[in-house]
Amino acid sequence: MTKHRHLLxxxxxxxxxxxxxxxxxxxxxxxxxxxxxxxxxxxxxxxYSQIMGVDRSDIQNGRLYAFIDQWMGVPYxxxxxxxxxxxxxxxxxxxxQQVYGIxxxxxxxxxxxVIKRKYEEDLKEGDLVFFDFDGKQFxxxxxxxxxxxxxxxxxxxxxxxVRLRDPSMYKYFSRAGSIIADTSVTDASAGK
Numbered sequence: 001m002t003k004h005r006h007l008l009x010x011x012x013x014x015x016x017x018x019x020x021x022x023x024x025x026x027x028x029x030x031x032x033x034x035x036x037x038x039x040x041x042x043x044x045x046x047x048y049s050q051i052m053g054v055d056r057s058d059i060q061n062g063r064l065y066a067f068i069d070q071w072m073g074v075p076y077x078x079x080x081x082x083x084x085x086x087x088x089x090x091x092x093x094x095x096x097q098q099v100y101g102i103x104x105x106x107x108x109x110x111x112x113x114v115i116k117r118k119y120e121e122d123l124k125e126g127d128l129v130f131f132d133f134d135g136k137q138f139x140x141x142x143x144x145x146x147x148x149x150x151x152x153x154x155x156x157x158x159x160x161x162v163r164l165r166d167p168s169m170y171k172y173f174s175r176a177g178s179i180i181a182d183t184s185v186t187d188a189s190a191g192k
Contacts, residue, residue: 030066033101034098035101038063040066041062042056051149052145063099067098076156088141091143091153100179108141115127115175115179124144125144127143128142128178129152130173148165149163
């Protein structure tokens with residue numbers, strides 16, 4: 001009986017958590033390396049093409065959408081940088097680093113300094129989009145996707161995708177642009 005209990009204990013301690021964690025999430029794994037364009041899975045392309053009203057063939061950066069899938073719904077947490085909570089600049093920082101292989105400053109006030117300004121109609125996937133909330137210039141940032149959609153960490157709803165021209169957002173829209181490659185910090189020099 002003691003041996004049976006011991007085996008049951010080992011089963012409960014080692015096997016059950018393994019099964020539970022493997023079933024815990026169906027979120028997509030990021031394939032490839034930062035900066036690499038990886039074809040998305042069909043179901044992912046279908047999901048995001050429906051959200052943004054584009055053709056499935058327009059969803060080409062599987063790494064980007066796998067990243068979004070992993071973070072979608074994570075709650076907002078000022079200063080947060082993990083799955084327990086993330087703020088807007090943290091989300092942009094992680095996305096640019098993990099999807100595109102570019103390290104940008106961590107704070108919104110510094111992120112605005114590493115973009116080349118663009119008109120709204122010229123925005124491309126991965127560009128940064130800034131907003132002036134609470135009367136503060138460049139106090140919020142999101143990342144442009146396509147067809148007028150932005151992913152950002154909302155203080156009320158967590159990580160979500162919204163239309164840039166959504167009235168609740170657009171009235172605060174202040175600037176957008178592409179990251180200037182020569183001013184971004186590379187992984188090798190990030191610790192210097």
